[in-house]
Amino acid sequence: MVPPLAVDIDGTLTRPDESVDPRVFDAIRGWEAPVVIATGKSFPYPVGLCAFIGIPTNVIAENGGAVYVEEAETVRYNGDPEGAKAVGTAYVEAGYELGWGPIDMVNRWRETELAVAREQPLEPLVDIADDHGMVVVDTGYAYHVKTPEVDKGRGLETVAAALGMTPDAFVAVGDSENDAELFGRVGRAFAVENADETAKQAADELVDAGFADGFFEALDRIRASR
Structure with a gap:
């Protein structure tokens, strides 16, 4: 058994040239627990990514401003x-x-x-x-x-409730300042090597590799600890 996963896109599932690393498709599709794509990108991007990977559409977009859980069939907008x-x-x-x-x-x-x-x-x-x-x-x-009160962490609270879980059941992987609040809500948080200092300070663990390689390293650590 592995825990549910919340993962950023840019800087975490990408290569240094900002393109999505194609290796993450199979890794995410094969994860044996719910996966939430949590990003600062606008709503269509994570929705499209879930569709192309072939996983349920569980997304936190716009830094928590837009949240969708396919199972709950509800879109929630926050912010101003x-x-x-x-x-x-x-x-x-x-x-x-x-x-x-x-x-x-x-x-x-x-x-x-x-x-x-x-x-x-x-x-x-x-x-x-x-x-x-x-x-x-x-x-x-x-x-x-x-708005100050909207962030990925609060978005995860919405997603977790819709899935019948609690935020601390999740493991998160990210790289940026906007992942810090998410890291503060989950049970275990990883910052990839290219993460900014805010994300590194908020994370429970730092991986040695950057970008998608760091994401794979985090997955390996998660599996090894189960």
């Missing part, structure tokens, strides 16, 4: 999308850009938060977000504007 949109508008009016070009595919399907490219100035974004009661989380891939 209008607040996030207002931050983006004020940021652009202040002379900055979201940074994704004229066709913004990053935010196109985002329903509960706003993502800004990391090449854009952070300090004014944080100040404007604070004025609107929002916070900014740096995932290492984008700056995410969201």
Whole structure:
């Protein structure tokens, strides 16, 4: 028996070039317990990933802003999308850009938060977000504007309840600041080698390898301890 698993995408299931490592498909599909894909990406990305892997669609998207458990047949949205949109508008009016070009595919399907490219100035974004009661989380891939009370950890609470489990039954693997709250809810948490310091400090264990190799190392450790 293995525990249910909550796993990030970017930096955890990917290669250094940000593409998903194809080896993770069989590893996740063969996991003998529920798997939850927990990401800062917009809702369609983890849903599509579950479909292509061939597993039940259990997802936490947009840093906890959108949650879906296939078994429960319910989508739950959290957060303040209008607040996030207002931050983006004020940021652009202040002379900055979201940074994704004229066709913004990053935010196109985002329903509960706003993502800004990391090449854009952070300090004014944080100040404007604070004025609107929002916070900014740096995932290492984008700056995410969201409500303070929404995070992956709270998203996992929703998923676990729908599956008839508790969050501490899960093991989590991740790499970023936005995984720290998730790590704080689960029974055991792994940070891959390329993780940022916030994630490393929140994790129970650090693996030696980075990116998808680190994910596989975490799975090996989980199996070895059962």
